[in-house]
Amino acid sequence: MAKKTDSQSKAIAGRAAQPVSGSHALDFGKAWTYAPSPEATDHIKLDKRYELFIGGAWKKPRAGKYFSTISPSTEEKLADVAEADAHDVDLAVTAARTAFDKYWSKMPGRERAKYIYRIARAIQEKARELAIVESMNGGKPIKESRDVDVPLAAAHFFYHAGWADKLDYAFQGRRARPLGVAGQIIPWNFPLLMAAWKIAPALACGNTVVLKPAETTPLTALLLAKLIEECELPPGVVNIITGAGPTGAALVNHPDVNKVAFTGSTDVGKRIQRAVAGTNKRLTLELGGKAANIIFADAPLDQAVEGIVSGIYFNQGHVCCAGSRLLVEESVHDVIVRKLTDRIATLRVGDPLDKNTDVGAINSKMQLTKIQELVKAGEDEGSTRVSAACALPAKGFWFPPTFFTDVAQSSRIAREEIFGPVLSILTFRTPDEAIEKANNTMYGLSAGVWTDKGAKIFWMGQRLKAGVIWGNTYNKFDPTSPFGGFKESGFGREGGRQGLAAYVELEG
């Protein structure tokens, strides 16, 4: 909280936020002011410069180029990171191919499993370090990186390790063969967790990997590379290379890559799909979303409000499955808006490393600009904006928890993925109308349904065109639970038995 009341704090960008709270809201006075509770970082030792992890060794980029990676909450530089060019990508793919031929495809599943278990355990052992670096580099609140990202990353390795020697049971009557070298490109919203989602199933199925983390958040992937080195995996089984778009493009286009897995925006996903067209490369895409979170009048409204908050403000809304379109049954619209207005006033926005922080920093300046642009479009199109009247730190990239009412289906803020803490509220009168509006999007990643009626949840669940549906809950993830989209939210699943299919060739 200290940061929020800082005298240097700047006003909220854009139109002044509406004053929050009214006579109905409980007045806690200064009771909401928490003492700072920052996570200690003195034990974190980041290198000044990170090289590329290729073939089990740290290699300098051929072109000698590096870029700096910063903390979005302070704008301070954390480290320099190598920028891989096509030559470096080629080295990494060659290392992965050699490792596939020489070690990984020949190794019995039970031995592969034990390597993957080692990784899971090492993540648990280094959990604190990983969580802190994740929050430093990505801006997400430490309570999320500590309680969600890192434990789930470990769980993904632990879960998939067990599959490595059980693939014969996974596909009835069919033999599963590994594909070869997997080129994997991951986003900046869950840097370590996405690396785990990608690497764990690929290794379990007997593939080797070249992974490229996002350019704004490379650090935990590089720590993971170090950890994998310490687990003594055969050289080249996992290669981690850093860089921006061109590095990713070189990886996608490398002729010796057998499988491309991408998580990121629908726009880039389509470009990758185009690049892979006409080749024999296998592809899975986990792309954008514009999920409907649907609140019926018979829902437990206070719980629903908590679900709305975790649906859209979790990880600053940098979540592909964020519940960014709230569909509220008309009769409870006003009460939901009132409750939500009160609730976002209590969200603590600020230092990601403070254990009390609910909403951290926006991941990058570029993303902040995009959010501001779409929020402005929302205002220009006549929607009513409500933002929490919180003070924001002077340095870093910040956006207050915000929602819009009076949103039309045709509004940009109801159609485009904002990928920020910005919610659009629409209304409906009948379940049919809710389905119609929920499905009226090119996306189909996720949806939420809040009602006290079990039959209604299933009725809605059958009709919503989305890959993940949360009934009376939101933003829950688990390695045993397949995740992935319908329509332009991509194809393929990650997690569960179904997720293995993305990394095997089936015979028979």
Add this chain to the structure above:
Amino acid sequence: MATKTITKSIPRAARVAAPAPLPAVRLTVNKAYKMYVGGAFVRSESGRYLQVTASSSGGADPAIVNVPRGSRKDVRDAVLVAKNASEGWAARTPFNKSQILYRLAEMMESRRSELVTSLLRGGTAAAEREVDASIDRVVFYAGFADKFHALVASSNPVAGPHFGFSVPEPMGVVCVIAPARPSLLGLVSTVLPLIASGNTCVAVCGMDDPRTPLLWCEQLATSDLPGGVVNVLSGHASELAPIMARHREVMAMDVWGVDKALAAEVEQLGTDNVKRVKVHGPQADWYDERKAQGLGFIERFLETKTIWHPVGI
């Protein structure tokens, strides 16, 4: 309609045997082959046609037969009806779908000789084999319509107080470029797994012998299958596949036996709506039950839907 036509019929065998046309007592009635869209038999709106060779064994057709050459507009019309049929078909119970598909097998069996005669190799043992395999394939997928769920769905043991499960769902409209041959078995083997799982489809039949696929549509039409669930066009794959790939209501494509350039084009165009495009090389053996039918054919065009709910009191 009221006019009564008087014809003297003579046994077909005699007619076929007769070498000279002149003394024929009765002129045969040739069938105009039409495409099958929305449960109706239609010509191409473009008015274009293709000429194909008919059966060598003396079926009802003359030596040269005109079939419609489907156009862009035909594809769009067919996708529209397939899209409109989608919700209703997907909502039918798997048991009901299973019975309808079994009914299709019954219709095929009762018109088995017609199919056998129609195939290019008409009347031969090879034609009989293809028809029998096609009927058996329909029975195979009829029986799968209410079972594949149990094989691909899951209960997800998540680490928390939630009940989670994943179920398969159809994708929607899937377009098929059927293998050129075997013309009947190839179409049946690609279309049946799609509709068994609740998708609807628009297929371009194999053009080596399009008459038999179009004849098969007459059996589809009498099988209780709702109109629009299966739509069959005749025409050039090279012309129609890119139109299908570009269509935003088409969720997926199953492309068999096209050349590399067309395959790449279809994959490229499909990216506009992140289409699930499956391109296959030639299937070695459509008669091989291990390779040419199975869960994999169904699984390719399914989405997985995962549902979570808290557990508590």
